[in-house]
Amino acid sequence: MLKTTPFWIDTVTSTCPISPLPAQADIAIVGGGYTGLSAARTLAKAGLKVVVLEQGRLGQGASSMNGGQVSTGLKEGAPSLIKQYGPIMGRELWEASVRAVHLVKDMIAEEQIACDFKLSGSLHLAYRPRHYDHLARKADWIVKHLNYHEQTLIPKEKLSEHIGSEAFYGGLLDHLGGSLHPAKYLQGMAQAAVTAGAMLCEQAQVLTVERPISQGDYQLETTQGLIRAHQVLVATNGYTGSLVPQIQRRVFPVGSYMITTAPISPRLQRELSPRDHVFYDSNRFLNYFRLTPDGRVTVGGRNSLDPHLDLHESATYLREAMLRIYPQTRELPITHSWGGRLGVTFDVMPHIGRVQGIYYALGYCGHGVTMATYLGQEVARLMSGQIRRSPFMEIAHQTYFFYRQKPWFLPFAAAFYRVLDQMS
Ligand SMILES: Cc1cc2nc3c(=O)[nH]c(=O)nc-3n(C[C@H](O)[C@H](O)[C@H](O)COP(=O)(O)OP(=O)(O)OC[C@H]3O[C@@H](n4cnc5c(N)ncnc54)[C@H](O)[C@@H]3O)c2cc1C
Numbered sequence: 485m486l487k488t489t490p491f492w493i494d495t496v497t498s499t500c501p502i503s504p505l506p507a508q509a510d511i512a513i514v515g516g517g518y519t520g521l522s523a524a525r526t527l528a529k530a531g532l533k534v535v536v537l538e539q540g541r542l543g544q545g546a547s548s549m550n551g552g553q554v555s556t557g558l559k560e561g562a563p564s565l566i567k568q569y570g571p572i573m574g575r576e577l578w579e580a581s582v583r584a585v586h587l588v589k590d591m592i593a594e595e596q597i598a599c600d601f602k603l604s605g606s607l608h609l610a611y612r613p614r615h616y617d618h619l620a621r622k623a624d625w626i627v628k629h630l631n632y633h634e635q636t637l638i639p640k641e642k643l644s645e646h647i648g649s650e651a652f653y654g655g656l657l658d659h660l661g662g663s664l665h666p667a668k669y670l671q672g673m674a675q676a677a678v679t680a681g682a683m684l685c686e687q688a689q690v691l692t693v694e695r696p697i698s699q700g701d702y703q704l705e706t707t708q709g710l711i712r713a714h715q716v717l718v719a720t721n722g723y724t725g726s727l728v729p730q731i732q733r734r735v736f737p738v739g740s741y742m743i744t745t746a747p748i749s750p751r752l753q754r755e756l757s758p759r760d761h762v763f764y765d766s767n768r769f770l771n772y773f774r775l776t777p778d779g780r781v782t783v784g785g786r787n788s789l790d791p792h793l794d795l796h797e798s799a800t801y802l803r804e805a806m807l808r809i810y811p812q813t814r815e816l817p818i819t820h821s822w823g824g825r826l827g828v829t830f831d832v833m834p835h836i837g838r839v840q841g842i843y844y845a846l847g848y849c850g851h852g853v854t855m856a857t858y859l860g861q862e863v864a865r866l867m868s869g870q871i872r873r874s875p876f877m878e879i880a881h882q883t884y885f886f887y888r889q890k891p892w893f894l895p896f897a898a899a900f901y902r903v904l905d906q907m908s
Contacts, residue, residue: 486795486796486799486818486819486820486821487819487820487821488795488796488820488821488822489820489822490548490549490667490742490820490822490824491742491744491776491780491782491819491820491822492548492549492552492665492666492667492668493548493549493667494820495665495667495668495778496548496665496667496668496671498541498542498671498674499671499675500542500671500674500675500678500684501678501684502684502685502686503535503683503684503685504685504708505535505537505685505688505706505708505709505711506533506535506683506711507710507711507712508533508701508711508712508713509533509534509535509683509711509712509713509714510527510532510533510534510713510714510715511527511532511533511534511535511713511714511715511716511717511867512534512535512537512690512702512704512711512713512715512716512717513534513535513536513537513716513717513719514537514690514693514704514716514717514718514719514720514727515536515537515538515545515718515719515720515721515723516536516537516538516541516542516543516544516545516674516684516686517542517543517545517546517547517670517719517721517852517856518547518669518670518673518852518853518856518857518860519719519721519845519846519852519856519857519859519860519863520536520538520717520719520860521536521542521670521673521674521676521677521684521860522591522673522856522857522858522859522860522861522864523717523719523845523860523861523863523864523867524536524677524680524682524684524860524864525673525676525677525680525682525861525864526860526861526864526865526868527682527864527867527868528677528680528681528682529680529681530864530868530870531681532868533681533683534681534682534683535682535683535684535685535711535713536677536682536683536684536685537685537688537689537690537704537706537711538684538685538686538687538688539687539688539689539690539707540686540687541686542670542671542674542684542686543667543670543671543674545720545721545722545723545824545825546721546722546723546740546824546825546826546827546852547666547670547852547856548666548667548670549666549667549742549822549824550666550740550824550852550853551666551742551762551772551773551774551782551784552663552664552665552666552669552762552774552853553606553661553662553663553762553764553772553774553853554585554588554601554603554606554661554662554663554664554762554853554854555585555606555658555660555661555762555851555854556581556582556584556585556632556634556658556660556661556854557578557581557658557851558577558578558581558832558833558834558849558851558855559832559833559849559850559851560831560832560833561622562574562578562622562625562626562629562630563622563625563629565577565578566578566629569875569879573875573878573879575629575630576875577833577875577876577879578630579630580855580858580875580876581851581854581855581858582632582660583858584854584855584857584858585603585660585661585854587854587857587858587861588601588664588853588854588857589601589603591673591676591857592664592669592672595672595673595675595676595679596672597668597669597672597673597675597676598668598672599664599665599666599668599669599672600663600664600665600668600777601662601663601664601669602662602663602664602760603659603660603661603662604662604663604759604760604761604762605657605658605659605661605662605759605761605762606657606658606660606661606662606761606762606763606764607638607646607647607655607656607657607658607661607761607762607763607764608655608656608657608658608764608765608766609647609651609652609654609655609763609764609765609766610652610653610654610655610765610766611651611652611653611765611766611767612653612766613653615653615766616639616640616653616654616655618766619637619654619655619656619766620637620656622656623635623637623656634658634659634660635656635657635658635659636656636657636659637654637655637656637657638654638655638656638657639654640652640653640654643655645758645759646758646759646761647756647757647758647761647763648755648756648757648758648810648812649756649809649810651808651809652765657761661761661762662762663760663762663774664853665776665777666853669853673857685706685708687707687708688706688707688708689706689707690704690705690706690727691705691706691707691727692704692705692727693716693727693728693842695840695841699712700714701713701714702714702715702716702841702842704716715841715843715867716841716842716843717842717843717844717845717863717864717867718731718842718843718844718846719844719845719846719860720827720846721735721825721826721827721846721847721848721852721856722735722737722738722791722824722825722826722827722828723737723825723827724737724827724846726889728839728840728842728844729888729889730839730840731837731839731842731844731846732889733883733887733888734829734830734835734837734844734846734847734881734882734883735827735828735829735846735847736827736828736829736887736891736894737791737825737826737827737828737891738786738789738791738825738826738828738894739786739788739789739790739791739792739793739823739824739825739826740784740785740786740823740824740825740826740850741784741785741786741793741795741798741801741802741821741822741823742782742783742784742802742820742821742822742823743782743783743784743798743799743802743803743806743818743820743821744776744780744781744782744818744819744820745780745781745782745806745813745816745817745818745819746780746816746817746819747778747779747780748779748780748781748813748816749779750779752812753775753779755812756775756781756810756812756813757774757775760775761774762774767905768901768904768905769785769786769787769901769902769905770785771783771784771785771802771805771809772784772785773806773809780819781806781810781813781816783802783803783805783806783809784802785801785802785805786798787801788894788895788898789894789895789897789898789901790894790895790898791823791824791825793823795821795822795823796821798821798823799818799821802821803818826848826849826850826852827846827847827848827849827852828847828849829846829847829849829881830882830883830884831879831881831882832847832849833847833849833876833879833881834846834847834848834849834851834855834859834876835847835876835877835879835881836859836862836863836866836874836876836877837877837881838877843863843866843867844863845859845860845862845863845876846859859876862874862876
């Protein structure tokens with residue numbers, strides 16, 4: 485029978501100590517995903533009393549259910565970062581994405597997180613011949629303007645050395661990409677935050693945040709009671725509700741869905757992914773896929789931006805995508821189908837910001853394994869005075885008058901992307 489829970493959580497047991505709600509903290513963090521836990525670890529290491537308030541289980545948002553793909557770059561391509569923000573800021577933003585991969589690698593080593601992490605390469609696959617020309621131009625541009633040499637262009641005739649699929653026209657391999665087990669990474673990060681001295685509270689939904697004028701502290705009303713804190717960080721990304729309406733208006737949820745097959749033979753694993761890369765294609769409605777550590781095929785993507793798709797329907801769509809890529813998997817049963825929410829901003833950039841003195845870090849647009857870890861650390865350093873500036877706080881974070889609580893425009897954006905994919 486098809487399970488509609490994330491495959492990853494079947495293979496993880498949480499052993500991390502959970503705290504009762506304290507009455508007071510230096511810093512209260514709303515949201516127990518990569519952003520919140522990375523920030524908690526950094527703040528606790530700086531000697532601050534920090535508490536993470538998670539409305540459900542730690543990692544119950546996107547952080548235990550994602551594709552576990554590690555990659556450099558942001559959703560916005562490097563050339564447009566330079567064009568939009570200028571050569572200095574654009575370069576700083578892009579280089580942060582490279583530093584983010586190193587941060588994940590170093591944190592896993594330092595905290596001894598057993599999460600099947602490997603930098604075995606991330607292959608961006610050309611879905612059409614002209615997409616390959618675009619990848620080739622991009623590779624040249626990145627070497628010339630950013631001096632980044634970790635990429636290899638793979639023409640179609642050499643592609644069989646990297647993937648057992650006839651569906652693509654070449655690719656661009658990033659050697660600084662790879663994979664991890666997202667739920668094991670989440671648990672390891674939670675344990676690292678606790679080891680550093682942070683308190684983690686589950687089933688503690690934050691209902692209101694206020695700052696009475698008489699006291700300097702924020703007062704947070706949660707489903708477990710009240711807590712006071714000198715500072716507050718909102719780390720709720722694609723699950724941001726109306727807690728702070730001005731933050732909600734700066735990010736909207738987009739659905740992303742995944743399936744996993746039953747385990748496949750070692751021979752078929754070698755055929756489908758001879759070098760154990762992770763893969764994603766060049767469409768706007770892209771598919772991302774890889775093998776799991778226990779040798780299953782897992783495929784992600786969407787055919788709509790809706791965060792509420794039926795999980796049997798999304799499984800059907802994703803299985804069709806899988807068969808276009810790997811016809812060899814036709815007989816494989818699908819064991820799991822699940823979906824979660826990306827946090828997307830109008831400029832598709834991650835942001836750190838402050839509203840009424842409350843910090844936030846969000847908007848990774850599908851690059852959160854590395855970037856949420858990175859921005860969690862960066863916002864924590866800002867809050868604790870270890871750094872004075874971040875480019876992610878300096879770039880303007882716009883919203884639009886037409887977006888209040890419901891992202892009603894998603895079906896229109898989806899239709900537009902579908903047309904662009906057909907024309908490209
Ligand atoms: C299906 C899928 C596949 C993906 N694949 C990849 C991938 O391969 N590579 C990659 O880099 N990125 C991927 N992503 C994106 C990545 O998972 C996210 O960017 C990242 O996990 C964001 O982490 P976060 O901590 O900011 O948010 P989340 O992990 O979403 O955590 C936010 C938390 O806030 C909590 N919360 C919300 N409101 C409240 C409240 N009022 N009180 C208390 N708690 C609250 C939620 O319960 C949630 O746990 C994928 C995402 C999805 C959904």
